Structure formats: structure tokens, C-alpha cells
Amino acid sequence: MTRTGTLYLISTPxxxxxxxxxxxxxxxxxxxxILxxxxxxTRVLLDHYTIEPRSLKSFHKHNEAARTSxxxxxxxAGQTVSLVADSGTPLISDPGLRLVRAAIEVxxxxxxxxxxxxxxxxxxxxxxDVQPFTFFGFLPRSGRRRRELLAQLATLRHTxxxxxxxxRLIGTLEELAGQLGPERGVVVARELTKIHEEFVRGTLVEVAAYYNEHTPxxxxxxxxxxxxxxxxEELEDAARADALVLAERGATSKEIVRALRERHGLERNRAYAIALEVTQEG
Structure with a gap:
């Protein structure tokens, strides 16, 4: 019987x-x-370590389905496959989840x-604060999903x-300042581990102003x-804003109530009242 192979998920510099x-x-x-x-x-990295790959193939969002198959x-067939991203850890804001699931299936x-x-x-x-934290990856550039995530960030009680x-950094910082308040704290880390590595710390408006003068x-x-x-009052305003976004997306009153209770910790009666209010407005 043929031994099933191995998929390595390799973090790179x-x-x-x-x-x-x-x-x-x-x-x-x-x-x-090597995918x-x-x-x-990746060839630059391999050459630096004098690694001559037996087979080096592209794996990106445009060919993920075919390459996974x-x-x-x-x-x-028992082969050893390694997946690397351009840098850092595979699957973190990069393709690969489909491949991992396929490997598990076989x-x-x-x-x-x-x-x-x-x-x-x-x-x-x-x-x-580092615990807990939520990783969002890249925010959507526009649209309903972006508005939903901004509403979530407005009340998020951890980093x-x-x-x-x-x-897009300056525009995003300015939009966050408008949605979350100008005094919200932020740290922008740039060019990590490289010669020009920097951490810029301050409020959203301060850091946006810095990058308006220093092109990122x-x-x-x-x-x-x-x-x-x-x-x-602020908590209820945030919950209502969230409910409006959900209603705009077509969520039912029941779905809005559940979301408000999960995201904002509202009592059922208050969540229902807000859901009823925003759905009637729509």
C-alpha cells in the first residue's frame, strides 16, 4: 500500500x-x-540557501483550485510537498486553506x-495589550462588508x-479616525525586520498626520x-449602528437580535426593540 505524503506549511523570512x-x-x-x-x-530565497528544488510551482489565488487538485x-502518491508564501506564514492573508483541507481528506x-x-x-x-487580540487581515476596500467590520472595530474591547x-494606509487611518474617534490609539509597524523598520505610535489622527508628511x-x-x-448610551448607539448595517444587508429581525446579543451583550428585549426599530425604518 502506498504511503500517503506530507504537506509542510513553511514560514519564511x-x-x-x-x-x-x-x-x-x-x-x-x-x-x-515546493509551492x-x-x-x-521564492527562487531568491532558495538561491540564498543554495537549495535546488526538484520542482518549484506557483500557487496563488488565480490557480489555487487547479493546483490543489x-x-x-x-x-x-506519497510525495512531500512544501507550501510557502512570499513571506511569513502561509495561509495568513494568503491562499492555502483549500490545499490543507485536501491534504487532510486524503x-x-x-x-x-x-x-x-x-x-x-x-x-x-x-x-x-496582546491578549486577547483579533487578526482581520486586509479590510475589504469598500462596500457593506467594510462598513460591518468598521462597526465591529468601533466597539472591540481588545487589540x-x-x-x-x-x-491605502493614510486613507484607512483617516476613515478609522472618522468612524472610531480621533483619539483611538494605534501603532503602525512598517518594514519589519528590514533596515528601515519603524513603529509609529499615537492616536489615529496623529499617525495619519505623520504619514501625510512621511510617505509610507x-x-x-x-x-x-x-x-x-x-x-x-454610547454602547447602545454602536449597537444600533451595527443593526442598521445588518438590516441594510437584508438580515431578518431574528438574525439582528442574535447578532446584537453576541456582539454587544444586549439583553434579549433591548436587542429585539432595536431590531424592530431598524427593520421598520427600512
Whole structure:
């Protein structure tokens, strides 16, 4: 009987090549197939460590379905496959979940090889509370889902970690200031582990002003401080705003009540009253 293969999920440096672990290097050397989001970037890493891959293939959102099917067959045949992102930990704001599930379905070993993570590096260096925290990845650029997440961030009682592009950073900070309040604390971590690494700490308006004068470049992580303790009136206003977004999305009164109780801790009667109010307005 053929032995089912192994899928390694290998974390790679987010900037400083010295952060590559010995185990990650060995796992790549032993792989029959290396799947990379951008094979050109991964080739630079492999060349640095004099790793000559037996097979280096692209794996990104545009070919994920086809490549997963192909790799599933390789795992069933007993091959060793390694998945890497352009940098950091695979699956974190990158494709790969479909592949992991396929590997599990065929009985392959799924082996994470821990290492660098931009989100965690930013969080632990931010000076904000680290437990608990919520990782949101990249916010949607626009639309209903973005509004919903902004409403959630407005009342979140712990640190939030976001990814953002340097081109959209200022706009996002200014939008957050408008939605969450200008005095909300934030830390922007940029170019982590690289020569120009920096942490900029302050309020949303202060950090937005800083980047209006210093054009942001490179990879960016935003750590948003927990929402301050709010008055009962402020909490209800936030719950009502959330309910309006849900109603706009077409949620039923029952769904809105459940969401308000889960997200805002409202009593059933008060949640029902708000749900009834916003659905009647619609």
C-alpha cells in the first residue's frame, strides 16, 4: 500500500534572511514539490540557501483550485510537498486553506513549520495589550462588508491587527479616525525586520498626520488599540449602528437580535426593540 505524503506549511523570512529556521531550510531541501505564491521571490530565497528544488510551482489565488487538485494527487502518491508564501506564514492573508483541507481528506500529514509572522511581530512590538487580540487581515476596500467590520472595530474591547498597503494606509487611518474617534490609539509597524523598520505610535489622527508628511513605503501592519470603556448610551448607539448595517444587508429581525446579543451583550428585549426599530425604518 502506498504511503500517503506530507504537506509542510513553511514560514519564511518577512525581510531579514537570518530569520530562516534550520528546520524550514531542511524541509525545503527534502521536498519533492515546493509551492510558492511568487516563484521568482521564492527562487531568491532558495538561491540564498543554495537549495535546488526538484520542482518549484506557483500557487496563488488565480490557480489555487487547479493546483490543489494536482497536489492532492501528488500527496496521495506519497510525495512531500512544501507550501510557502512570499513571506511569513502561509495561509495568513494568503491562499492555502483549500490545499490543507485536501491534504487532510486524503490522509496526508499536515506539518506546520513555525517561523516569522508579520502580524505577531507587529503585535508584540506595539506596546498594546496582546491578549486577547483579533487578526482581520486586509479590510475589504469598500462596500457593506467594510462598513460591518468598521462597526465591529468601533466597539472591540481588545487589540485588532490589520494588514494594509502603503498606498491605502493614510486613507484607512483617516476613515478609522472618522468612524472610531480621533483619539483611538494605534501603532503602525512598517518594514519589519528590514533596515528601515519603524513603529509609529499615537492616536489615529496623529499617525495619519505623520504619514501625510512621511510617505509610507513597504509592508505595513496596523495594530489598533482596544475601544475605551463606553457609556451605556454610547454602547447602545454602536449597537444600533451595527443593526442598521445588518438590516441594510437584508438580515431578518431574528438574525439582528442574535447578532446584537453576541456582539454587544444586549439583553434579549433591548436587542429585539432595536431590531424592530431598524427593520421598520427600512
Amino acid at each position: 518577512i525581510g531579514h534572511l537570518g530569520d530562516m529556521t534550520h528546520r524550514a531550510e531542511q524541509s525545503l531541501r527534502e521536498s519533492d514539490i 510558492a505564491e511568487d516563484t521568482r521571490r 494536482e497536489t492532492r494527487a501528488a500527496l496521495e 490522509g496526508a500529514r499536515v506539518v506546520p513549520v513555525p517561523g516569522p509572522s508579520a502580524a505577531l511581530a507587529a503585535l508584540v512590538g506595539s506596546g498594546l 485588532a491587527v490589520l494588514f494594509e498597503s502603503p498606498q 513605503q513597504g509592508e505595513v501592519v496596523v495594530c489598533l488599540a482596544a475601544a475605551p470603556e463606553a457609556s451605556a
